[in-house]
Amino acid sequence: MMKKHVLALAITAIVLAACGKKEEPVATPAETTPPVAAAPAAPTGPVLDEEKVLNIYNWPDYITETLVADFEKEFGIKVNYDTFENNEALHAKLVAGNSGYDIVVPTAGFGKKQIDGGLYQPIDKSKISNYANLDPEFMAKIAGVDPENKHFVPWAWGFTTVGINKQKVEKALGDMPMPENAWELVFNPQYSSKLKSCGIAFLDSPSEILPVALHYVGKPPYSENPEDFKAAGEMLAKVRKDVRLFSSTMIDDIAGGKACAFVGWSGDINIAADRVKETGGTDEIVPLLPTGGGLVFIDTMAIPKDAKRVNNAHAFIDFYLRAENGAAMANEMNYPTGNKAALPMIKDEVKENKTIFLSDEDTARLIPTGGFSNDIAGTLNDTYNAFKRGK
Incomplete structure (x- = not known):
């Protein structure tokens, strides 16, 4: 699913196989043994394995x-x-x-x-x-x-972010204005309940959903504290009834109109937008830049x-x-x-x-890349699976 944007690194390109230099033959008396020919130049380019x-x-x-x-x-x-x-x-x-x-x-x-x-x-x-x-x-x-x-x-x-089908979301929200923080659309029942009619899709990945959920509830996005996951899980439980699908084919699902709001990768959302245009669609598919930050x-x-x-x-x-x-x-x-x-x-x-x-301002809002330890992996998966099952 996609994903999924840079002081000077002093890494010098190293020549993998140097070319040999052929020497000019030195004149020798006729009675001596002729000089041995210089070896051919070594081939340049990468060394490859025997199995192609x-x-x-x-x-x-x-x-x-x-x-x-x-x-x-x-x-x-x-x-x-x-x-x-x-x-x-x-x-x-x-x-x-x-x-x-x-x-x-x-x-x-x-x-x-x-x-x-x-x-x-x-x-x-x-x-x-x-x-x-x-x-x-x-x-x-x-x-x-x-x-x-x-x-x-x-x-x-x-970055992982919220994307929308602009026309469908505006219609579903009616008189309610778009929230300043786009995460409200999928994490706040006040908004998610209205978008349920046109569909909400979550990327089917614990390691993508939990960091943004943790961040939304004010916890470290890569927390190692089980109590923080409990808070994130309680928030997610409140919007579970409004989620239509957990997607492993987000580009197809967006382009196919299965959801009007989606948590997915910025690039995938843009690819889906291109597909809609290529097929003559008029709906505007856009990845949003939440004031609460997207997940790098x-x-x-x-x-x-x-x-x-x-x-x-x-x-x-x-x-x-x-x-x-x-x-x-x-x-x-x-x-x-x-x-x-x-x-x-x-x-x-x-x-x-x-x-x-991204602009410098939007880049500064992004949640930096990080990772979870093996020690918290069980809590991560249990929290996500409980959300997905609605239990």
């Missing part, structure tokens, strides 16, 4: 149209590309072991406990010549959960500890970090990029969309 395969596990609807095909054509590597619906599904796969994947795309905050659990191997930055394209200020944000940026390389980022997410590439094709994985990461591929992610998928070199290639209409590339 790469298995990737990513979120759905979260990759540009030709990226995989372009990589396969250039490197002669067959990519097997599978998708998962939420971080919880990815985590279960990694914990079980022998996932078979060479690259996975966890959300940085959620992935902290996976790093702590030894589920990822370090990235070899010497194999990623385009690493210097990354914005150092953006990488500092990831370092909050991945110290020294040892394991995670950014894929894309965004940064999705990242990581290499599982038991990955079999590590060289191929590094080659793909390096390929993805090319400036043109970072720009395509923003232009096609409506997600901002941490690739600083890509910025000049991003379309003006995308850069000027304040729900993609």
Whole structure:
């Protein structure tokens, strides 16, 4: 589901295989043995695994149209590309072991406990010549959960927020004005009861819903206190009757008109808006910028500890970090990029969309990325499941 927007990082691109320099032959007397020919220049480019395969596990609807095909054509590597619906599904796969994947795309905050659990191997930055394209200020944000940026390389980022079908919401609210804080629409029964008629959808993910619920009730968004979860759960219980669905296919559900208000990823909401326009629809689908703050997410590439094709994985990461591929992610998928070199290639209409590339004021309101420890995971899941079941 998507997701899911950057001082200078002194990472220098390292040449993976240096070219040899052929020496001019030195003249020798006729009676001596002819000189041995110089060895041919070493090939340049990334070192690849013998097996020309790469298995990737990513979120759905979260990759540009030709990226995989372009990589396969250039490197002669067959990519097997599978998708998962939420971080919880990815985590279960990694914990079980022998996932078979060479690259996975966890959300940085959620992935902290996976790093702590030894589920990822370090990235070899010497194999990623385009690493210097990354914005150092953006990488500092990831370092909050991945110290020294040892394991995670950014894929894309965004924020979890409230989105609306503007016409339907205005009609359902009637004379009631829109709240200043958009979270009121889905967390305050005064508003949710009115939107029930046109549908409220929640992203089906405990790690996305509970932080914003905790923040809304005045608790730390990544609290480790069970009592804070109790307060969030009590608030959620009051609006449960007004929630139509818990969605793992948010783009389709929004574009299909199944809800008029939704808690989802900013990029997914913008993608759904584009789909409505492409099919001739006139409804205006917009992600809102709550005064109460949206929840930052940064999705990242990581290499599982038991990955079999590590060289191929590094080659793909390096390929993805090319400036043109970072720009395509923003232009096609409506997600901002941490690739600083890509910025000049991003379309003006995308850069000027304040729900993609946020203003300083809106950025300051965002809830910073973070993560829950394994110790509180049970409370997190129990609170969410009770909300979902309505009990």
